[in-house]
Amino acid sequence: DDDYLEKFPFLGVPITVKEAFCLHGMPNTSGLVNRRNVIATSDATVVSRLKQAGAIPLGMTNCSELCMWYESSNRVYGRTNNPYDLQRIAGGSSGGEGSVLAAACSVIGVGSDIGGSIRMPAFFNGIFGHKPTTGVVPNDGQFPNAQGVRTSFLCTGPMCRYAEDLEPMLRVMAGPGVNKLKLDEKVSLEKIKFLCMDHDGGSIFVSPVDKEILQAQKKVVEHLESDLGVQVQRVAIHKMKYSFQIWSAMMSSADDDGQEAQLFTDLLGDHGKPVWPLWELVKWLVGMSSHTLPAIALGLTEKLMKLNPGGNAKLVSMGKSLQEEMEALLGRDGVLLYPSHPTIAPRHNSPICMPFNFAYTAIFNVLGLPVTQCPLGLSSEGLPLGIQLVAASHNDHLTLAVARYLEKAFGGWVLPGKA
Structure with a gap:
C-alpha cells in the first residue's frame, strides 16, 4: 500500500556503492594498496539509509586512488572502462559507479564529489548525477574522510540513469538534512531565470571546450527559448577563468579554527609514515611503486602549493568573492548552464x-552550490554529451526540475551499443 511504499521507497531496488564508502562486510580500500585487507565493519550513513529504504546492495564499484583523480584506476582493482568505448575513461573518482549504471548493471548508485567525482563520471557515461548543496547529505563512513575546510567541499550524492530517481534518492540520503532544501516546492520552468556560459573565459591550464559540447549546449538554449518562451541570458564571469587556482588554494587552506587540510602524502601512507613523492616517482619509473602516477603527481603538486602562501591567500579571497557573486547572480530563481x-x-x-580539466566541475565544490549533471545524447563518435545545471545554495529543486525537463527533450540515457 501507499504507507508501505512511503516507508520503503526503494524496496527491492538494486544499488551499487562506490568502494570509498563503508558497506558492512565489504572492502573499503579507496584503491590504496596499504588498505587491500580492510573490510568495513559498519555502513556509511547514506548506505544505511538507503538499505533501510529497501535498497539491496549488489556490490562495490571502483574509484581512483584515494578518490583524487578523474580516471578510475588503481593498483588494487585495476582500470575501469567506459561502456560506450572500452578505450575511453569512465571518469573519476566515482568512475565505477558511472560505468556500471550506464551499462545497466545496477539501477541506482552512491557517489562522492570533491572536485567533480560524481559529475565527471556521470558526464562521461551519459547518466545523471547530483552534487547537493554543501552540508545537506552526511559524508561520514567513507575513506578518506574529509578534514578541515574540505568537510565543506566534499559532497555525497546520487547517481542514476533516470532523472526522476535523483530526488527520491536525495531525500533518503539527506535524512533530516532534506529540510534545508525546498524539494516540495512546485517549480514553474517558465519562471526560472536561465543563464548560460560557454566556457571558463580561457584558462591557460584547461583545454578549450570541444565544439560538439558547445553545440549540445546551444541546442539546450534554443530549446528552452522556443519551448518555454524564456530568454536565456549569456553571462561572462571573469573569476571563473581562475577556477583551478581557486579550487587548489581553497582545498589547501586552513579552516576558521586554524586546522590545516590533511596532506595527501599522509593519506597515501594511510596515516602511517607519509609518502615522499619524489622518491615514490623514482620507484614508479622502475616499476616498484604501489601508487599510481596521478597520485604521486598530486603529492608533488601539493608540496609546490605550500611554497606560495601569499598567492594562495589572494586566491582564497577571490574564491569567497566569486561565491558571493554567484549567489547574487543566481538568486532565488536562477539556473546556470555550464559545460561539464x-x-x-x-x-x-x-x-x-x-x-x-576537472576545474569545470571542481569550482562548484568550493562555492558550495548544487549542481545536476544531465546527459544530452551522444557525439559523432558515439560518446555521451551533457551539461551542468547550477543553482544557488539550497535551490537543488530547480536543477533537478530542469534535469527532468531536459531528459524528456533530449532523451536522457542511451543504452551503450544502441546508437
Whole structure:
C-alpha cells in the first residue's frame, strides 16, 4: 500500500556503492594498496539509509586512488572502462559507479564529489548525477574522510540513469538534512531565470571546450527559448577563468579554527609514515611503486602549493568573492548552464596530459552550490554529451526540475551499443 511504499521507497531496488564508502562486510580500500585487507565493519550513513529504504546492495564499484583523480584506476582493482568505448575513461573518482549504471548493471548508485567525482563520471557515461548543496547529505563512513575546510567541499550524492530517481534518492540520503532544501516546492520552468556560459573565459591550464559540447549546449538554449518562451541570458564571469587556482588554494587552506587540510602524502601512507613523492616517482619509473602516477603527481603538486602562501591567500579571497557573486547572480530563481568538462570522455591515460580539466566541475565544490549533471545524447563518435545545471545554495529543486525537463527533450540515457 501507499504507507508501505512511503516507508520503503526503494524496496527491492538494486544499488551499487562506490568502494570509498563503508558497506558492512565489504572492502573499503579507496584503491590504496596499504588498505587491500580492510573490510568495513559498519555502513556509511547514506548506505544505511538507503538499505533501510529497501535498497539491496549488489556490490562495490571502483574509484581512483584515494578518490583524487578523474580516471578510475588503481593498483588494487585495476582500470575501469567506459561502456560506450572500452578505450575511453569512465571518469573519476566515482568512475565505477558511472560505468556500471550506464551499462545497466545496477539501477541506482552512491557517489562522492570533491572536485567533480560524481559529475565527471556521470558526464562521461551519459547518466545523471547530483552534487547537493554543501552540508545537506552526511559524508561520514567513507575513506578518506574529509578534514578541515574540505568537510565543506566534499559532497555525497546520487547517481542514476533516470532523472526522476535523483530526488527520491536525495531525500533518503539527506535524512533530516532534506529540510534545508525546498524539494516540495512546485517549480514553474517558465519562471526560472536561465543563464548560460560557454566556457571558463580561457584558462591557460584547461583545454578549450570541444565544439560538439558547445553545440549540445546551444541546442539546450534554443530549446528552452522556443519551448518555454524564456530568454536565456549569456553571462561572462571573469573569476571563473581562475577556477583551478581557486579550487587548489581553497582545498589547501586552513579552516576558521586554524586546522590545516590533511596532506595527501599522509593519506597515501594511510596515516602511517607519509609518502615522499619524489622518491615514490623514482620507484614508479622502475616499476616498484604501489601508487599510481596521478597520485604521486598530486603529492608533488601539493608540496609546490605550500611554497606560495601569499598567492594562495589572494586566491582564497577571490574564491569567497566569486561565491558571493554567484549567489547574487543566481538568486532565488536562477539556473546556470555550464559545460561539464572541456572534452568528451578521453582515452585511457590521457588525463595526465590535461590534468586540470576537472576545474569545470571542481569550482562548484568550493562555492558550495548544487549542481545536476544531465546527459544530452551522444557525439559523432558515439560518446555521451551533457551539461551542468547550477543553482544557488539550497535551490537543488530547480536543477533537478530542469534535469527532468531536459531528459524528456533530449532523451536522457542511451543504452551503450544502441546508437
